[in-house]
Amino acid sequence: MNTQTVAQLRGAGKQRGAIQALAEVDLTIAAGEVYALLGPNGAGKTTAISLLLGLLRPDAGEARLFGLPPQDLAARRRIGVMLQSAGLPDTLTVAELLAQVRSYYAQPRSLADVAALAGIEPLLGARYAQLSGGQQRRVQFALAICGRPELLFLDEPTVGMDTESREQFWRTIRELVAGGCAVVLTTHYLEEAEALAQRIGVLMLGRLVAEGSLDAIRARVGQRQIRCVSSLSAEQVRAWPLVQSVQREGERLHIVTPQPEPVLRELLAADAQLRDLEVQRAGLAEALQTITREAA
Amino acid sequence: MTTTTFDAIARRSLALEARLEFLRLLRTPSFAVPALAFPVLFYLLFGVLLAKPGSAMRVAQYLMATYSVFGVMAPGLFGFGVGVATERDKGLLALRRALPMPPLNYVGGKLAMAMLFAAIIVTLLCITGATVGAVHLEVTQWLSLFVLMVFGALPFCALGLLIGSFVNGQAAPAVVNLIYLPMALLSGLWFPLNLLPLAIQKLAVLWPAWHLAQLGLAATGQGGEGSVAAHLLYLAVFTVAVGRWAARRLQREP
Structure with missing residues (x-):
């Protein structure tokens, strides 16, 4: 030792x-x-x-x-x-x-x-x-x-x-x-x-x-989170390729994707009014969820 | 195997531990008040105030010895029994085992506490007996009663430790009382056993309190049944056997 x-x-x-x-x-x-x-x-x-x-x-x-x-x-x-x-x-x-x-x-x-x-x-x-x-x-x-x-x-x-x-x-x-x-x-x-x-x-x-x-x-978690204020509906965004999940919280959209760049291009093209854009790597909480889900 | 360390740190620590254990119980009125006051109060009531003058048996002298036994049982039974049960429940025992507490400290501190309480209780009873009880003894008789009772607390420490290893903190006071009070009665600590049915008199040899009481009576020149050596042997074997059983239980994993 x-x-x-x-x-x-x-x-x-x-x-x-x-x-x-x-x-x-x-x-x-x-x-x-x-x-x-x-x-x-x-x-x-x-x-x-x-x-x-x-x-x-x-x-x-x-x-x-x-x-x-x-x-x-x-x-x-x-x-x-x-x-x-x-x-x-x-x-x-x-x-x-x-x-x-x-x-x-x-x-x-x-x-x-x-x-x-x-x-x-x-x-x-x-x-x-x-x-x-x-x-x-x-x-x-x-x-x-x-x-x-x-x-x-x-x-x-x-x-x-x-x-x-x-x-x-x-x-x-x-x-x-x-x-x-x-x-x-x-x-x-x-x-x-x-x-x-x-x-x-x-x-x-x-x-x-x-x-x-x-x-x-x-x-360990490949995902990124995209948050923005947008008038696009969750259903609409969910239909795009590479989008794992979409949630709406008030006026904000919360998108999870393994590869943010193509999704961002689509987002900006689809909604000219889009603002307050943030892209984040998943936090420890999301990482733990993924790891424990995989292990179970 | 881990060896038992008893170095300078452990010795200093043990002295402090004993002092704190004594303080802890002294500041716990539900323990300290009955433990210190009851033997003397009962002795005053039954041994002095209610004793018929001129009764053949010198009541004040008999009860001084037996109430000493009643008194020194309490710190062992309650201090160990209730203390260990509660500390096990609350996770304190685990913390102390995880901390570098020298292994002898836990039991050593409590033993010192019980013997110190026993010394105080016997002293109070002896003072009461010598003054208001008009008990006359030789100096050597006083001393042997004192030493006997201080060490006589040990079997009850072992028994308390065993109770503490079985029951939880909530149940411990009730369980201890259910052992303490009947054993006091059945060992003739409150009145002589010849007032009770023969079967109960025969059973008395089972109880450590009866053996200690016979030794106490012998030490104060009142005869006592059986041989001193046999009583001492019984108490020594009881203490070691019960103490080891309790230690084995406490060392088991939760």
Whole structure:
């Protein structure tokens, strides 16, 4: 294994009850990169993370953290974790919770640094139960980063955060990544993956059906979207060659095509009044839809 | 196989963990108030106020030993039973296992908490007994009762851990009470067993609380049935067997 690899699944398979939750998954996280694991509910994202964290053991293949089994304390001392649900003790204060998790690490961040990074300075004296849902998420994030991790696991980190907290959160992640921290992220918010991730893996029914850079994933979808304000009817445009689908949203037409240039020529020729023309490559959402449809 | 790490980080962390576990429960009134107050209140009521003067058995002395058992059962049963069940439900156990928590911390912190609560409860009962209960004991007898009860909390920690590995957080308080209160009655903690049917007296050897109570009576010079060595052996075997069963269940994958 090369030294740049911080986490790895090799041929990993895992049965959960009657369901094959994960099958023959190969996945490698390099030092310093942000890797987003995407896929519909039940695709195996949480199982994959649980294998990497050592919460579950694979039935087939293996999981490695820094070249060691994830159960090894020496490996886990180099990671930070934020899970989807973690009901921390209600009656302890934020400062006490931080002290507890900081005590697990050899050289933790100072309390002041963690509080500043996570934006929780005013909350340190408060008991956990008194916090709002968004504030609790920020405390959970603070616990994840307090040990100066080289690899950070974030399972649906921004669920329950408002837009402003989310953007603040993204800025902090970028800061940590600039400092050399790698991140494994699962999220339902595609804009989150687009904002943060360098590489994306798409899980579907327990299999890794696509993996690559953000651009490579987007390019998996050959389509382009054309949007414009036009008086042409959807039926009329749908009859043209190379047009995959047409939808009307108010006065705007929304056309999907694998090859936009011939369609554009026809459009401009057919409607002299046409305006507000936009051509876009399909976004991550469309790419995921296509990939998961192909895989199903 | 992973080896158990107990280095300097783990030792410092364990001390903090024990303190926080104690604070957590001290700030939980539904636990702290009954656990600290009930044994003393019941003892005052039944051992001192309602005791017939001149009764053949010295009620205040008998109940001081048995209410100590009743008292030290609670931190183990509730602290472990309800605590573990709730923390399993809420995903906290998973988070702590994913974080680099030293493996001994989870149980170690809770054990220290239970023994500290046990020490406080026995001390309160002994002070009450020595003052308003007019119980007179040798210094060595006081000390042996104290040490016995602090370690006597351990079998109930194991039992609590096992309960916590079976039931969810919602059901745990009810399940714990359904074990705690009948066992207290059937072990003769509230009144001597010879007031109950013979069959119940015969069954008493099954309950760890009965064995601890016999040891408590012996330590305070009140005889107690059976041999000290046999009671100690039973409690040690019970603690290890139940504790290992619980640990195996908790290490299983969800």
